[in-house]
Amino acid sequence: MIPFERDGHELVSELDDFEVALISSLVAQVSELIGSGGVEASSDPFAQWAREMRGSAPLDRSDPVVARLFPDAYNDEAAAAEHRRYSQDALRRERIEQSCVVLADLAATRDGEEPLVIALEDVDAWLRTLNGVRISLAVRLGIESESDHAALEKLSARDPRTQLVALYDWLGFVLESLLEAAHEG
Numbered sequence: 310m311i312p313f314e315r316d317g318h319e320l321v322s323e324l325d326d327f328e329v330a331l332i333s334s335l336v337a338q339v340s341e342l343i344g345s346g347g348v349e350a351s352s353d354p355f356a357q358w359a360r361e362m363r364g365s366a367p368l369d370r371s372d373p374v375v376a377r378l379f380p381d382a383y384n385d386e387a388a389a390a391e392h393r394r395y396s397q398d399a400l401r402r403e404r405i406e407q408s409c410v411v412l413a414d415l416a417a418t419r420d421g422e423e424p425l426v427i428a429l430e431d432v433d434a435w436l437r438t439l440n441g442v443r444i445s446l447a448v449r450l451g452i453e454s455e456s457d458h459a460a461l462e463k464l465s466a467r468d469p470r471t472q473l474v475a476l477y478d479w480l481g482f483v484l485e486s487l488l489e490a491a492h493e494g
Contacts, residue, residue, distance in 0.1 A: 313490035
């Protein structure tokens with residue numbers, strides 16, 4: 310990956326075909342994990358509100374990745390459940406919509422043949438989506454602190470987690486490059 314550069318109101322980078330495929334796959338996996346739960350996109354705010362009040366299929370909070378991506382707002386379980394009831398659909402829909410932005414931008418590269426172009430108004434979607442993927446990897450790897458990460462960096466090259474740690478670090482580089490380019494000029 311070539312680091313992002315700002316070009317007017319866009320951020321531009323070049324990704325190899327395998328990088329496009331890798332990011333697309335990871336984003337799709339996280340989207341599948343959180344699922345739509347029957348959440349449908351609608352431009353009608355009243356229809357969205359009515360759907361949110363009805364509720365949809367609950368997130369599988371037994372999965373630690375889902376619990377980390379959608380943390381409880383309250384320590385009290387009853388209050389947390391009530392908050393989830395009113396906010397879960399909107400939060401889920403927002404993550405899915407942001408993932409769709411990322412996947413569309415990646416598809417526009419034609420498997421890395423064209424540069425990756427991200428409109429400045431889509432940077433938040435990219436940051437939140439890639440950060441969600443990175444959080445998912447951290448949960449699966451057991452990274453909760455800097456020392457956990459440092460311990461994983463000392464793994465034998467034969468340990469299959471080594472590749473996931475490298476992917477976790479690479480996504481950190483992508484996020485950093487995206488942030489730096491977004492704040493240029």
